[in-house]
Amino acid sequence: MQLNGQVVELAQWFKAARSVVVLTGAGMSAESGIPTFRDAQNGLWSRFDPEDLATARAYQDDKALVWGWYVWRMATVRAAQPHAGHLVLAELGTIKPGLSIITQNVDDLHERAGSNDVVHLHGSLFASRCFACGRPHEEVHIPPDAAEKPSLHLMPPCCSHCGGYVRPGVVWFGERLPQLAWRKAERLVAGCDLLVAIGTSGLVFPAASRAGCGRSSVRAKLRGSG
Template sequence: MRIVLLTGAGMSAESGIPTFRDALTGLWARFDPQRLATPEAFDDDPALVWGWYRWRAARARQARPHAGHLGIAALETLGHAVSVVTQNVDDLHERAGSSRVLHLHGRLLASRCAGCGARIDPDPIVAAPPPAGDGAREEPPACAHCDGGRFRPDVVWFGESLPGEAWNAAQEAIVACDLLLVVGTSGLVHPAAALPLHALAQGTPVLEINPERTALSTRADAAWPLPAAAGIERLLARLDASPEADPRTLIGPR
């Protein structure tokens, strides 16, 4: 079976990574996250923005994949063709063992020059030493490949376009899949929120796994009011019991 998973912040929250809009702590309690996630913010105060993302990257590296991440990776070992389309910027899907992960909003644990796009190894956003305590301002490294460039997080900021290659690959995966799972996402962030609607329009079964109801809940073929780990565990159990089941039968009625 060709399975696509669209995962959002609720997926990573079970590993202890706060959602983007969760309350900040320490130094960062004084700042609005959305004002730290724009190109203009980086231009105005690069040390503040770089320091905040270094702090976020350090926290993400401390997190561990949970049973839901591991369950998604296990779908591949069962012989299914699995694509993970994630709005999350951490690397928990990869660390769990998923081999095809498309990052729509970029990668928190990577950086690039804001001027020329150059990258260096080791990546400075995860360089030692990690930020102390709750983080602090840090001047971003200067780029050695261009004049005046500074390194920035390799994430999609407000007002920026999604990476074209990942977005095109996500759309292609949706078109080709037999089942779409929408896990831990509010469905409020566009254009990713449109992907389940494309699947429904072409007749592809859509299962939502989310403890909270969303705008998709009444439109999906089935909506399981479960956290990510519990929902994936249920899916694996059903696949184990009926490995040849039709996708609609597998996920059950709404």
């Protein structure tokens, strides 16, 4: 009964809100079978060393190892499907035009579910770019069996503009968040009436009456995760 009451209360807030922001974290993608980073037993960082895979120095030291690991992750994401939560958010976006999604996840499950204009705070696995000049790289070859090979060694493609090597489009440890995405997220949170956190350790509350808390909650969770 308590859960039903909370759902009814959230529905009332949602109906009354003019602008809704949904913040999603790793738990959202985990429901689709994508490993989280920090789960004690099955998290990526319990099996792999981020210093070897999620820093610019690691990429410079062993491009084939780092790029191969990210191709494995791309293949894992491509094999996953959006779950009911992704689909509901996409549908709500058609009902409530003022709904925006800010995600800490680097997969494309929100987009594949039908959500538009998703703000990716940690970048995207599928937005590869040149390590040297920063230009986007459109085509990434994913071998058919890549999802079965987390230790895949594969040299990255070269940039068609400058010839430099292409890197994953995610935020590595030690890097700044994408500033356009960060500023947009701040603007959306500051102006929303309702902030809903899903799959992360946030709270659900009316942001209009606790705007300061809303902004600090988002800032506390914005960390490069690789």
